[in-house]
Each structure stands twice: as structure tokens, then as C-alpha cells.
Amino acid sequence: MDLYSSQISRLIAELADLPGIGAKTAQRLAFHILNMPEEKVKALSDAIIDAKHNVRYCNECFTLTDEEVCPICRDQSRNHKVIMVVENTRDQVAYEKTQKYDGVYHVLHGAISPMLGIAPNDIKLKQLLKLLQ
Numbered sequence: 462m463d464l465y466s467s468q469i470s471r472l473i474a475e476l477a478d479l480p481g482i483g484a485k486t487a488q489r490l491a492f493h494i495l496n497m498p499e500e501k502v503k504a505l506s507d508a509i510i511d512a513k514h515n516v517r518y519c520n521e522c523f524t525l526t527d528e529e530v531c532p533i534c535r536d537q538s539r540n541h542k543v544i545m546v547v548e549n550t551r552d553q554v555a556y557e558k559t560q561k562y563d564g565v566y567h568v569l570h571g572a573i574s575p576m577l578g579i580a581p582n583d584i585k586l587k588q589l590l591k592l593l594q
């Protein structure tokens with residue numbers, strides 16, 4: 462027997478599916494959302510849907526962006542001959558925060574891991590090799 466109504470249980474279950482969110486955190490977030498003003502809930506759901514619909518890979522570096530070419534690749538003041546290969550967009554942002562790097566990036570979206578069954582074809586390695594030719 463569910464302790465909560467079916468809609469509350471559904472909200473908790475959806476939140477608990479997110480990485481790093483356990484059952485207790487999912488319940489806390491669900492009740493927080495239920496106590497939020499309607500416009501804040503709509504802004505949150507719109508942000509999720511808009512990001513899902515509009516975020517794509519940059520045509521040049523494959524970072525996540527909502528434009529064809531990301532602002533870093535468009536920036537002509539950067540050194541486009543130096544390419545830092547990073548595992549994911551979060552790593553790229555971490556390097557950008559240091560403000561010590563003026564080259565561009567190539568985002569692999571993963572790391573080769575035979576233990577986890579992640580092969581070179583599972584990440585953006587082919588695109589990097591094409592870039593280096």
C-alpha cells in the first residue's frame with residue numbers, strides 16, 4: 462500500500478530516478494515542489510523541457526550547447542590550434558573557470574573503459590581523429 466497519493470508517489474519515483482537522489486531526498490524534493498508557487502513549478506518544468514529540446518552538440522567541439530557552434534569555438538581571440546581533450550562538458554566548464562586556458566576543446570562525452578564495456582566507438586573519439594588529420 463502506498464502511503465502517498467498516486468500522483469505524489471509518481472513525482473517521488475521520477476525524482477528518485479535521478480542520479481544521486483535517494484528515496485529520502487526524492488520525498489523532500491517532491492514536498493518542496495508541491496509547496497512552491499505554481500509559476501516557480503512551471504519555470505522549473507519549462508527549463509527541463511526547453512533544455513531537453515534545445516541542447517545539442519557543438520558542431521566543432523561537441524560540447525553541449527543550444528547553438529550550432531558554442532561561444533568558445535566562435536571566439537576568434539582563442540587559440541584554435543591548441544585543443545584540450547576533456548571527458549565531458551562539466552570538465553570543460555571546470556577548466557574554463559580557471560581562466561588559464563585560451564585554446565579550444567574537444568569533448569569526448571565519456572572515457573574508454575574496457576571494464577565498463579565503453580569502447581572507442583562509444584565516445585566522440587572518431588570526430589577528434591578526423592579533426593587532427
Ligand SMILES: [Zn+2]
Pocket residue numbers: 519520521522523524530531532533534535
Ligand atoms: Zn564548441
